Amino acid sequence: MSSTDLPEWKTHLISLALSSNILTFGTYTLKSHRISPYFVNCGLFSKARLIRAIASAYAQTLHTHALTHPTFTFDVLFGPAYKGIPLAATTAEKLAGLDEERWGEVGYSFNRKEVKDHGEGGLMVGESMKGKRVVVIDDVMTAGTAIREAISIIDSQGGKLVGIIVAIDRQEKMPSESEKRGEGDDGSVRGSTIGEVRRETGVPVLAVLTLEDIVEGMRGLGRGEEVRRMEEYRKVYGATD
Template identity: 35%
Template sequence: MDYKKEFIEFMIRSNVLTFGDFVTKSGRRTPYFVNTGNYKTGAQIAKLGRFYAECIMHQAGRNFDVLYGPAYKGIPLAVTTAVSLYHQYQWDVPYCFNRKEQKDHGEGGGIVGWQPNNGDRVLIIEDVITAGTSVRESWQLLHSVAAVNITSLVVSVDRRERGTGHQTALQELEEAFGIKTHAIVTIDEIIGYLHNREVDGKVIIDDAMKLRIEEYLREYGV
């Protein structure tokens, strides 16, 4: 789909998707890295929300009642996606996020924005999932607030890497919690689109880089 190709180039131009030598949080040496902390302007966050909204409408659909963004990176993602769903699709979706620290004054509580109710269908919005720890924490937190039904998880990139076992982290979450998982793009789609393609006059994934990524995925991928 066109929005996937546009998103890949958007990540490159935003210096969010980079190629070289990196070490992931799990200690794996990887030839590519996704750092969503490099989105830093109003134009970038507005475009990012549009891509998440398109992914939701094309893949997850309207099978949810509220967006939830885990602190901290999930907070702007939930906000900009809610704005994009409203402006692009005239769908006014409630959103909420958690506080890292419980508030002991004012209205108190650990959830900001929409207060989940029993039976609410929740879509969790994240950047990139490595081990799925934050989603498991979100599951526990949301269920401590109300008897919600977490239906979907949407991320920007599916690295297609093993989680704790022989499945990807997203597959493990789907199996453990019944959450339908969706990604704007996968690493396979990134390789397929960028291989020997120029972006702003530069080839991002040449034959040598493609081989390095494929070797990495043979070792850690699913």
């Protein structure tokens, strides 16, 4: 892949993330104890123009997948509390803007962290998922725990999971037991968390941007040192799927 192969909207999103300090480069200690040369803080998509950009990118990713996979369709975007809530609402609106006939009736739903015991009450807010095809939308997938909790909620509400979408796929193998203990990687060949969730659920797990996208975007911007460090990191921690 060359940088010119990236869709224009991905190139724009990478440039915007850079200029807004959402995508940064340096030395970052991750929860897995790995030392990463880059970091993406999706919580900083918090201004109007940035919200518009990330919601449009989620919508474009879903729409493009649907165009190339005609059987892929859905009725509800489920945004797990808390970060998934604004993503679900804004992405639903952007989808309708891409194709009103196809996506105009897509609803959004989110859960409360605490069940409400007055007024309308209950755990859920927004569109009912009962009997509906549901896509989970969230910012990142680390160990997959939050996604599995979201799937449990969908099941409890009578919905059917048909897809998952996140902002970033770091394309890294899952942490080894030695890494979890802070003892470093054991060098074994392992798949990614996203790959594992894909195998468990049997549904597409999409990402707005992958590490490969970021590498190619930075190469197109002439950021050779950042590209070199990311490629070195990928050689050590890159996933097999």
